[in-house]
Amino acid sequence: MTHEHDHRGHDHQHGHDELCAGSASRDPKIILPGDIDPHHRWDRPIQAPGQMQVDFEERVNFRRLHAYRLARVRQALARSDLGALLSFDQHNIRYTTSTVIGEWARDKLTRYSLLTGNGDPYVWDFGSAARHHRLHAPWLHQDHCRAGLLGLRGAVHSDAGLFSRAAEEIKSILQAEGVADTPLGVDVIEPPMMFALQKVGIEVRDSQQVMLEARQLKSSDEITLLNMAASMVDGVYQDIYEALKPGVRENQVVALANKRLYEMGSDCVEAINAISGERCCPHPHNFTDRLIRPGDQAFFDIIQSFMGYRTCYYRTFSVGRASEPQVTAYQRAREWMDRAIELIRPGVTTDKIAQAFPSCDEIGFETEMAAFGLNFCHGLGLGLHERPIISRLTSLEDPMELTAGMVFAVETYCPATDGVSAARIEEEIVVTPRGAQVISLFPAQELPIANRY
Numbered sequence: 232m233t234h235e236h237d238h239r240g241h242d243h244q245h246g247h248d249e250l251c252a253g254s255a256s257r258d259p260k261i262i263l264p265g266d267i268d269p270h271h272r273w274d275r276p277i278q279a280p281g282q283m284q285v286d287f288e289e290r291v292n293f294r295r296l297h298a299y300r301l302a303r304v305r306q307a308l309a310r311s312d313l314g315a316l317l318s319f320d321q322h323n324i325r326y327t328t329s330t331v332i333g334e335w336a337r338d339k340l341t342r343y344s345l346l347t348g349n350g351d352p353y354v355w356d357f358g359s360a361a362r363h364h365r366l367h368a369p370w371l372h373q374d375h376c377r378a379g380l381l382g383l384r385g386a387v388h389s390d391a392g393l394f395s396r397a398a399e400e401i402k403s404i405l406q407a408e409g410v411a412d413t414p415l416g417v418d419v420i421e422p423p424m425m426f427a428l429q430k431v432g433i434e435v436r437d438s439q440q441v442m443l444e445a446r447q448l449k450s451s452d453e454i455t456l457l458n459m460a461a462s463m464v465d466g467v468y469q470d471i472y473e474a475l476k477p478g479v480r481e482n483q484v485v486a487l488a489n490k491r492l493y494e495m496g497s498d499c500v501e502a503i504n505a506i507s508g509e510r511c512c513p514h515p516h517n518f519t520d521r522l523i524r525p526g527d528q529a530f531f532d533i534i535q536s537f538m539g540y541r542t543c544y545y546r547t548f549s550v551g552r553a554s555e556p557q558v559t560a561y562q563r564a565r566e567w568m569d570r571a572i573e574l575i576r577p578g579v580t581t582d583k584i585a586q587a588f589p590s591c592d593e594i595g596f597e598t599e600m601a602a603f604g605l606n607f608c609h610g611l612g613l614g615l616h617e618r619p620i621i622s623r624l625t626s627l628e629d630p631m632e633l634t635a636g637m638v639f640a641v642e643t644y645c646p647a648t649d650g651v652s653a654a655r656i657e658e659e660i661v662v663t664p665r666g667a668q669v670i671s672l673f674p675a676q677e678l679p680i681a682n683r684y
Contacts, residue, residue, distance in 0.1 A: 307444045319418060
């Protein structure tokens with residue numbers, strides 16, 4: 232096997248251009264030809280520093296991170312036929328503006344940002360959050376941080392006029408920045424807002440592909456944050472391994488994971504899957520209050536974020552002892568995992584990776600749609616599902632090429648011949664110039680048996 236299991240991060244080059252306080256100036260040097268972050272040090276291990284800043288090490292530089300992300304968006308926008316990007320997707324807003332007001336806003340569709348090819352980011356936020364940005368986000372222009380409210384997913388009726396006023400305000404900015412006659416890209420939107428934009432003469436088009444193009448290559452700072460997030464999950468799996476005993480409930484493991492993650496600095500524990508015993512096959516993607524029993528196979532998925540950067544990280548355990556079908560299923564899942572990781576390197580197309588996974592009938596499903604999400608890959612970043620998505624369902628006919636700087640999760644699943652057990656493994660990898668580097672480090676080469684007897 233050629234993939235690397237050393238998770239220690241690469242250093243950053245000393246010296247960088249800071250954004251001036253109170254401005255959103257552009258750094259033309261932030262992206263080199265070929266979309267390469269100039270601060271990558273592929274010859275060094277990936278960092279997993281503490282969360283505090285220190286004066287004796289170069290760690291994550293958040294202003295450099297903002298400059299990189301904003302430059303990536305500008306570059307993707309310039310390649311499109313859009314004049315501006317209006318974002319309601321919280322990941323796109325954070326990527327463009329480096330602002331966030333917590334997971335409360337995730338499903339409200341009330342925060343939004345605007346970026347034109349010629350201008351600097353605007354952000355409309357919930358009430359007093361706008362004033363907070365003016366005080367604490369000097370990388371944004373003060374008059375670009377505005378209070379805004381739309382429909383709160385229909386709770387405020389469109390007859391109140393908030394949508395129409397917002398559309399007029401957006402149009403005036405597009406006119407001032409010279410792009411009112413070009414299409415406006417939008418990612419996700421409430422229908423009344425789209426209708427209001429169209430009513431004032433704005434042509435609305437999809438911008439999610441533009442934003443995902445921007446987000447697919449990670450900077451050195453992003454990779455460090457993703458590695459830090461993975462290292463938190465490493466620790467939680469040690470706690471789960473020690474806690475897995477007969478009589479423990481799935482929901483107790485979920486509570487344990489949530490507590491530990493927030494103690495370690497997680498800013499969002501999005502979901503914990505906890506599946507055991509007869510619930511393992513088929514995979515239900517949830518948790519219950521089921522009591523774990525001797526000889527159970529159990530697997531868990533920890534989806535959480537640190538500074539917005541997410542994990543998706545499965546591990547499977549047997550409790551006390553493992554049966555032959557459980558061990559065999561795990562070995563097969565591991566073989567599929569290693570076969571896929573072995574292929575990952577710059578220049579390889581995603582159809583080649585997809586072919587390394589078992590077909591749907593090999594794991595007992597009638598179609599690739601029915602088996603989707605069990606043996607596949609998905610990009611990781613501010614979002615849980617970014618580019619690339621690699622699967623037999625999507626990649627064989629629509630492949631894309633892997634590039635250094637991509638970060639994604641590789642997932643495998645194998646049902647056991649006992650009809651109830653199943654093995655689930657997931658590794659998070661960084662595509663480096665030398666190939667795949669694994670950053671999910673809790674041991675998974677062989678089936679872990681918790682509290683063996």
